[in-house]
Amino acid sequence: TDIVVLVVAAAYSIKEQTVEAINHAKAAGVPIIVAINKIDKPDADPARVKNELLQHELVVEEMGGDVLSVEVSARERINLDKLVEAILLQAELLDLKANPNRPAEGVIIEAKLERGRGPVATVLIQRGTLRVGDIFVAGSEWGRVRALVNDRGEMVETAGPSVPVEVIGLSGTPEAGDMLHVVDSDARAREIAEHRQRLKREKERAGRARSTIEQMMTRIQEGEAARLPVIIKSDVHGSLEAIVSSLQKLSTDEVKVEVLHAGVGGINESDVTLARATNAVIIGFNVRANPQAREMARRDNVSIKYYSIIYNVIDDIKAALSGLLSPVERERILGYAEVREVFNITKVGKVAGCMVTEGLVRRGARVRLLRDDKVIHDGTLKSLRRFKDEVREVKEGYECGMAFENYSDIQVGDRIECYEVEEVAREL
CATH class of the missing domain: 3.40.50.300 (P-loop containing nucleotide triphosphate hydrolases)
Structure with missing residues (x-):
């Protein structure tokens, strides 16, 4: 557009x-x-x-x-x-220009199966000129232009940029929004169409991802989105206004609910089309989708969620937004150890002979080296040994040997603080 x-x-x-x-x-x-x-x-x-x-x-x-x-x-x-x-x-x-002297490209506005004429597609030409006899691919279908009919119902030989025409000569019925491209041969058109049909079947078998709230959470956590787009349909204006107002209040600086459309009445094909274009979730409050909209939603994998209680709508969206917030990192101190001796081990480097004085130390955990109560190193515990054996953890009152990842400036009297970093979920 x-x-x-x-x-x-x-x-x-x-x-x-x-x-x-x-x-x-x-x-x-x-x-x-x-x-x-x-x-x-x-x-x-x-x-x-x-x-x-x-x-x-x-x-x-x-x-x-x-x-x-x-x-x-x-x-x-x-x-x-x-x-x-x-x-x-x-x-x-906007500097909108198109070259008419090239193979045609256009978009399918609608397509239908007519008795006597077969598959018929209404196409808006965007670039180039479409002519009777041209071979083309439209989505996962292909064909040869047998006839062109303009908006006045007249047969025409050509259609240039910005001209809408009915195209007759398709092998099947393409979907609205599919692109039409003129190609140079039947073989090429058939090859492209068969490839797209194969991909389409594979996607259907694999179960293409739906635009559910849960998967939208995943997209936001991966940095692909910063909003939760929704379309709301309700039975009465009062309920609609209450839902929209409540959802907008849930938004924060980090995540927000974006109401793309809110209206009174049943869920129709137009709602599904908007949801498909924007990856939105459709919320129906005391209304249902008509059969055509249900079929379109099923085909296009658009999620429709039905509610009859406003609080349930708010709770679901609030839970979704809470899940979209980045978790906070929180430290948990595991324990402390005191360096009693320092050993130089060939091919290993300096190893601290320690006594665990409080809690426990764990291999792979984060550690800080404290000297005169100042942090002089913050890193990872590379090795934790009891005698000659590598162990997972050592508890208070036991001796052990510790080596740090990429650090060897250890002195007798230093203290080692062992800790873990936990991710804690946030709530709105």
């Missing part, structure tokens, strides 16, 4: 589907042009629409913002030229 044109009716207030479209546009991170439609109606009030857009952080230029807005009437064809000018201006600022 390069530019989003948000169409809002001037005669009505901002509707739920408009809020949904705004959230999708924000998630895409592209410029938005607001087209305020139906200004020919007697009850049209563009100023009210602009004010309501402020609630969704869309500030039009007339109000000091950077969002372009155009008042139009599609029915009476009022200001449509100004809308085109606004799109062209934004495209010029």
Whole structure:
């Protein structure tokens, strides 16, 4: 997506589907042009629409913002030229250009199986020119263009950049969002498609990772994310506002809940599409997903979690966020030993003959060498021996020999502090 044109009716207030479209546009991170439609109606009030857009952080230029807005009437064809000018201006600022003189590339908008025509895909050409007879790959399917149909239902021979067309001649039905690429031969197209189909089957067999809260915790702990994106759907506005407000209060400087979209009503395909694009978890409060959304979520491995008690939503998200916090390191002193003698051992170096005076010392633990109650070395215990035998630990009241990792400045009278570093989970 390069530019989003948000169409809002001037005669009505901002509707739920408009809020949904705004959230999708924000998630895409592209410029938005607001087209305020139906200004020919007697009850049209563009100023009210602009004010309501402020609630969704869309500030039009007339109000000091950077969002372009155009008042139009599609029915009476009022200001449509100004809308085109606004799109062209934004495209010029973004330096949006495409070379028509190259093999075509495009994106599948939708695909379906039609009786009499077979698999049909609606494609938006992004680069190059698509021609009848071209061989192409679309996702895990391939084909040869038998016919092109434009947005007016007319048969055409070619389709250039920014032109939407229906493509007939596919071997199967690709998925929305798949890329279409023209290739040079049937053999090459078949090879690429078969390879992608094989990878797809392998992923399905392996059980592709779902966008669950637990795996999102793993991604954040690995530094791949710094937020917990969620989409919330509820049965009533009151519950929705309470959930959103409660979840936002859980955020800290380190981790935060990002509500990408919140709305009233059942979970639909649009919610699943947004969740798939942003790796979000869908939370349904006293609502359910429709059959199409359930199937899409299953196919795209999007997690939908259902709740009927607000506290359960908050507890689950709080537990997830707590798990995302980096653990704190805490020292635990194991014991102390006093150096009674220092030996020089060939091929080993200096070994301290010690008496454990308190607690215990353990091989592999961290150690500090104290001289006149000052720390002069902090490192690792390389060797711990009782007589000639290597031992795991030595307790208070027993003698032992100790050697440090990469350190040998040991003197009689020094004290050795043995300790471990533990990672302690934090809570919000």
